[in-house]
Amino acid sequence: MLRTPAAIAGAALVTLMLVLAVIGPPIWGEAAARVDAGAILQGSSAAHPLGTDNLGRDLLARVLVASRYSLQLAIAAALIGAIAGIVLGALPSVLPLRAGRLVTGTVNALVAFPGLLLAMFTAVVAGLGARGAVLGIGAAIAPGFARLTQTLAASVARADYVAAARMLRVPRRRILARHVLPNIAEPLILNLTQALGGALLGLAGMSFLGLGVQPPDYDWGRLLFDGFGRIYIHPEVALGPAAAIALAGIGFNLLGDALARHAARTPAPSRAAEPRPRPVPDTEPEPGAVLDAAGLTVTFPGGVTPVREVSLTVRPGEIVGLVGESGSGKSLTAAAVGGLVPYPGTVHHERLRLCGEDMAGLSRERLGTSLAMVFQDPMASLNPALKIGGQLAEVAVVHQNATRDEARRRAVDRLGHVGLPEPGKQAGRHPHQLSGGMRQRAVIAMGLMGNPKLIIADEPTTALDVTVQRQILRLLRDVVDESGAGALFISHDIAVVGELCDRVVVMYAGRVVEELPVDRLAKDAAHPYTQALIASLPDMDTDRSLPLASIPGRQPAPAEVGFGCAFAPRCPLATARCTTDRPPLEPHGHDHRVACWEVS
Structure with missing residues (x-):
């Protein structure tokens, strides 16, 4: 996955923020809480690189300590938004037609409503503070998840196995949990990584507006709010929390993009995985070929x-x-x-x-x-x-x-x-x-x-x-x-x-x-599968009193193909070698190639 500068930068930034969240409070917690009456509202200095606040507390230490609380709130908001959105978006695929249309209309209305206003409205109703801000940002994230889930679930809901489950009167919640959600989980999980970045920025904005974290608690947004009044005198007091917010948000978004691209082009390993294609072609270029x-x-x-x-x-x-x-x-x-x-x-x-x-x-x-x-x-x-x-x-x-x-x-x-x-x-x-x-x-x-x-x-x-x-x-x-x-x-x-x-x-x-x-x-087909295809074709001389010729068994699904010859379970000539070694496509006379161990 880490093959591009953007992916490397995203992974590095997210790792840095997670490390700070773990080690920040134990290492810098005492310095962040220490009140120094002789160092109130100072600018940048050797002792305080980002200055101090109105109680003389070191702002750099407070920014580092705030990493844990800021990330905790962002994760909570993203999970609330994802869970609410996924449930809301998946319901139309299992509800009756009229109820499904009602839910779809609700999702469309929420998507059209400005996210910031929805977050602010929810935060005011839920009460000022961290809880209200988390619920507000979760409410703002939910419509996007609902629309994505609704689009993905609509394609799965038309599948035959879902129709069969409905015909068998499987409960709707079981259809949702067993048939719909597992088949759309991957893009939703990838979207959650990007939603973390958005939640982090949204919560910082809520705290900056005074609707989020309230004293004595603090997160990056609250530190930015406290330092904003001094930005023209000591801009460094606002630079620290602003940089932390920006870097964390960029990191989560870059990592989410990298994960999405990686999932789109790299197949997961399977039990029947085979070696990568040979680097050298087994046939020479044919001059003049179209x-x-x-x-x-x-x-x-x-x-x-x-x-x-x-x-x-x-x-x-x-x-x-x-x-x-x-x-x-x-x-x-x-x-x-x-x-x-x-x-x-x-x-x-x-x-x-x-x-x-x-x-x-x-x-x-x-x-x-x-x-x-x-x-x-x-x-x-x-x-x-x-x-x-x-x-x-x-x-x-x-x-x-x-x-x-x-x-x-x-x-x-x-x-x-x-x-x-x-x-x-x-x-x-x-x-x-x-x-x-x-x-x-x-x-x-x-x-x-x-x-x-x-x-x-x-x-x-x-x-x-x-x-x-x-x-x-x-x-x-x-x-x-x-x-x-x-x-x-x-x-x-x-x-x-x-x-x-x-x-x-x-x-x-x-x-x-x-x-x-x-x-x-008709006469020179050498592979048992080709011969079976020809034998299963009726003609004017076919004895109509006998059953039509057919090939026993079934063709394996793409994910079931192993290392040997895929036709071996259906082949009357198969040996032990056929189940372990794949026969190469080799010449068998003029302009004739066959992939079979039993063809001489």
Whole structure:
């Protein structure tokens, strides 16, 4: 975590404040309380570096001693605000609709109310002093926590396991404590660190205004209030508490930011954690390849690695099929290539090149015209509020600096190129006015608005009927043949891949287990998983009196993958070695690679 100057500074400042809170009162407590009638209201001197107060007490000692009380009050206020906010924000996810709306409205009203006024109002109602100030700052912090909790809990509340718990009539408080809060705890804990800094500053402000700590007690804000009247004569008397407040607040905020960034990009260790990817790629760069990826790995916090050291190439004019069961990492591999892995996922690779250039160095304009992506659901790619032609034209305007008229003409031309009837008329329609096949053609046309060298098609025909599927597949083949671009076609249907693609890459549990030309798929497939996929595909000669062939067991979740071959528990050829050692992806004849210990 401590890899940046800001993180180091934040950790150092917080550590310093905590150390002062522990050792301050025992070491400097006597000096802070000692009254000296001969040193009243003095300025800076060798004996008193920050001067003295109206009773001759040393201000430096009082600032150091006040560290403990100031931090205690800040921690109490932050915890009160966090607990109240979390409870308030999580309630709408488990309450009935009307009650949930009432709580949501309350949260919205509190968020809109100025925090300082809310703190002052609460402090006045609760009574002047440290207790009122702590409650006031806690009340000011709570709406922010409530809004964050409400946003996080809303996504969890729609999960199937929450719906199942409701169906089973699990008590609401148990749903909240068992299903909702544990799944949103991490960002809330990180936010608490930053809230400590805000609470510290807020409490100092309350004491400075006379609404917080009252004599004879004192915190940094109270010391600042006492010294403010002398700031033009002896500014150092106010400098000490002001510096302590500022440094502590900055420290907690810097540390909170560092913790948040660290949690977002570093997965926690898991029992099935594997060694880091090899520093040297296991494949050499292929000259002329449109896509050249080696060691592509995608990780998420918690030790979840759904894509593991994937290496693949796509040549010009070639369609490479990426197949495997649902959850094998196909779509996430495509997202990693396109830079679309959702937060908080992180992508690591040993080599990732587009047309020989490192993709990390490509500009947005170059990437936007060289790479086209076609997704399974075209409605997820098209804005329902905008017309088709305008959305296609935006590509040329943003990435090619075309005028609106030029972009419009090119959009109509591309729509006609993909076989849409009356392309000028279709360009003036909204997505909901087109059929599913027409929308998918429009998305392909959007990708062709530039001059793509690589087309990534992520199950583009899954939601379409068989007739339209064939049309889209034929269109994709024609586009590749005509443009010379390479295509990565993702599907779980090995029969479709066998008809469309030139080469097939088989994935299982996030890894490539076999790669071979598609014309040798039926006879020369060597990996047991590939053979099982082919065997489970019925044809006209399949005996309908027998059950359909299937693969026993299930694919392991990303967090369950161990060191050996992930397919071993389902493989009839597995040996003891398969469960302990991961087989590398090695050549097995011309243009054929297999990852299996039992393939000779």
